[in-house]
Amino acid sequence: MAKQPEFEVPKLGKKLVTPKVNVGAMAHSKPYEARPGHNEAIGYPGELIDNWQEVGIKKLGQLVKGSRALQVYLDSCVKCGACTDKCHYFLGTGDPNNMPVARQDLLRSVYRRHYTLAGKYLPKLVGAREFDQEMLDDWYTYFHQCSQCRRCSVYCPYGIDTSEVSMAAREIMDTIGKGQKYTNEIIAKVHKLGNNLGLPEPALADTLAGLEEDILDDINVAVKLPLDVKGAEVLLVTPSADFFAEPHIDGLIGYAKVFHQAGISWTVSSHASEAANFGLFIGSHDNMQKTALRICEAALELGVKRIVFGECGHAWRVGYSFLNTLAGPFDFLDSRYPVPQHIIEVTHELIQQGRLQFDKTANDEKRVTFHDSCNVARASRMGAQVGGQFTLPRDVIKASCNHFFDMPANTTGEATFCCGGGGGLLTDDLVELRVKGALPRMQAFKEVNDKHQITHMAAICAICKSQFAKVLPYYGFEMDQIISVHQLVGDALVFSPEH
């Protein structure tokens, strides 16, 4: 087996410094290609097809025709440069192709060549280029160095959304048979077994039963983690990492404790045992819809009244923004609640109603900061107020612990930095990219740490949690400094005797 390539971990300093441009610094970074079986299982050709250029260009035309937004993004860039130092992958690597404008231009130049008058006749004058082998290689390399976090779009005066461009590029590559292994293998698993892990129902049942035992041993309260219970009020749809990984599982325990204490009946579904929807990452409407439909099917089958999403960033984007159009109407649910609702909204509302009591001293040894996950921050909302996706999680944290401190303002809220592993890049074959892309967040963590002696960073996204557990040690921190927000909730929750 080949050893992981050695790479230099960026150094943390006093503040974040924009790196010198380093042409080709990440040209070697590309994820493993999907196998034919992975691609075919999700509706794409197994391998690169013979007439890929022709089919790819045609697909690009269809995508532009089908999305006015994409066309505006491709037509309106004036090369002002506002985005150039906003991408965490550029800041961590210095590779100019990781400047959002350059990344967009990989697709824009092909669009110009084939779909604009000037590009057809005077390609060199307008930066129009062919969709040739070199271009395809660049697409595969650099559209897998975009985590679709949308930070650049916040600073673009035209609001150009690079994530939409990168999704389009990935969809075109899938259409011609050049898929990525990590995303495509996982989507195929969801279609087959209902979750990203490939966790079959008996394993899920065993895991949940084991957690019930653990909680009983720990706090002597019979908190349940029900599976496939018909007639439950709430269907909890949560990332399958919550059943499997650390620190995710403590978040799941936290949700269970909240439901228990509030007296809300709930269930997990083995049919829709996954909140994540990787169809988004590859820009595939069909796969996104197929995954979302499982949630609707499970809700109908179990006869629930509400759908609640667990701590998963992009799932909340899909849930909040697209669930109704992908898998609706959800008119069979209780109309007094949003469809879907975020677990943070549930807990927040219960706190407001005085239905949850906390002993904050239970978390007194923790000094906590909060990482805004990109898809929650920039692609969704929570609660009824503008900016609720920023205030609600912080309110919930502050209700359950005494020591909370925010990271610098230019790294939180809508300016938040990606963890470095989002958008379908959370795979070991991209570890160098993930470590380097985490630089801006690690720098902000260091700064708040220097000032307030932070012990833990809390998050509400499964990808963020796994990514930080992996990259924190590269920067001299401990892997267990990342925790779930609902771990804080669960640890401080006071149980009343009647439950």
Next chain:
Amino acid sequence: MNSIEVGENSLATDEEGYLENHTEWEPAVATAMATIDNCELSENHWAVINFLRDYYEDYEIAPAIRILTKAVGKKLGKEYGNTKYLYELFPNGPAKQACKYAGLPKPTGCV
């Protein structure tokens, strides 16, 4: 095609060295994989590997980390039943490195 040499046999693996076919596993596979990583397998490594294989036999998937730490705590003593110790044994992560040595497929998803 990637492969690993185990005794006289050459077994197919994926790009990251996981066995393509878990039924081809034998103890010598774990030893061969560990040798590549400059790791010498102790009794405690084997306790983890054997538990993973038993669990996979029953459930067709690797166990959650929490289940693994609990099982290790039961088998080896409470002081060993934690994630930190598992990372001491398998620095690349118990779910990933230990699964590989046990011949199991790599866990996928947001993990």
